[in-house]
Amino acid sequence: MISPTIVPAIRKHTATVIFLHGLGDTGNGWLSSVRSLTKANAGLRHIKWILPHAPKKPITANHGLSMPAWFDIYDFSFMSSEEDGEGMFESAGKLKTLIQKEIDETGFHSSRIVLGGFSQGGAMSLLTGLTAQSKLGGLIVLSAWLPLRRELKKMLTPHATSLPVFWGHGADDALVPHSVARRSVECLTQDFGFPSQNETGPGSGLQFMTYPELNHSASDEELDDVVEFLEHVVPDIE
Secondary structure, three states, X not given: OEEEEEEOOOXXXXXXXXXXXXXXXOHXXXXXXXXXXXXXXXXXXXXXXXXXXXXXXXXXXXXXXXXXXXXXXXXXXXXXXXXXXXXXXXXXXXXXXHHHHHHHHHOXXXXXXXXXXXXXXXXXXXXXXXXXXXXXXXXXXXOOOOOXXXXXXXXXXXXXXXXXXXXXXXXOOOOOOHHHHHHHHHHHHXXXXXXXXHHHOOOOOEEEEEEOOOOOOOOHHHHHHXXXXXXXXXXXXX
C-alpha cells in the first residue's frame, strides 16, 4: 500500500481515525476537510488522521479506465450487481494490517481507532470493520452502500453488531441513490441485527442520517454530525 497521508493530532494523541477516499480520488482529497475539522473543533484535537491512498486499477464500469480504487466496479447498480469480492478482500486485508500497525505503534486499544470512508471507501470501511477481529471504536459511512451483503452476514465477527456506526447520505445522490443506502441500512438492522441509535442512544447503535438536497458529496451539516459522533465514540481521555 502507498504510504498514507497523515494529519497529526494537535495535542496529545489519544485516538486515530483512518478515513478512506472514494473512487478516482486519493487520501489528499480529504486533507483540507480534515484539517479544517480538526482546527475548528476542540473535541477532535487529540485525534490523528490517517488518509490512505488506493492503488490504480482498471474500472470495468468506466470502460476499463485506470484510476485509484479499492476494488473494481462492474456497473453502478451496486446492491443488485455482481461485485469484485476478490478485490474487496484484498484491500480489506491491507487495511486490517494498517489498523494493526497503528495499534502496535501507539499501544492503543482497538476501541480508540475509528475506520470510515466516502462512497467506495465507505463500503470498504464496512467490509473491513465488520470482519476485523479487533473491535474498533466505530465506523463512519458516507454516501456508500453495503458490499457483499450475502457473504458478509456469514463473516461478521461476534462483536460486529455492537459497533457504533454513523451513516450519512444525501437525499439527491445521483451516483449511489439514497434508496441503495436505505436498503443497506435495513439489511444491517433487520437482517444482520444491528440496533438503531433510537434504541441505544448517542454514540452507539447505527445512526442513519439523510441530508436534503445533498448530491454525491459531503456537506458541512453532515461533517458536523461526524464530529459529534467522534466526540461520543473516541472522546479525549487526557
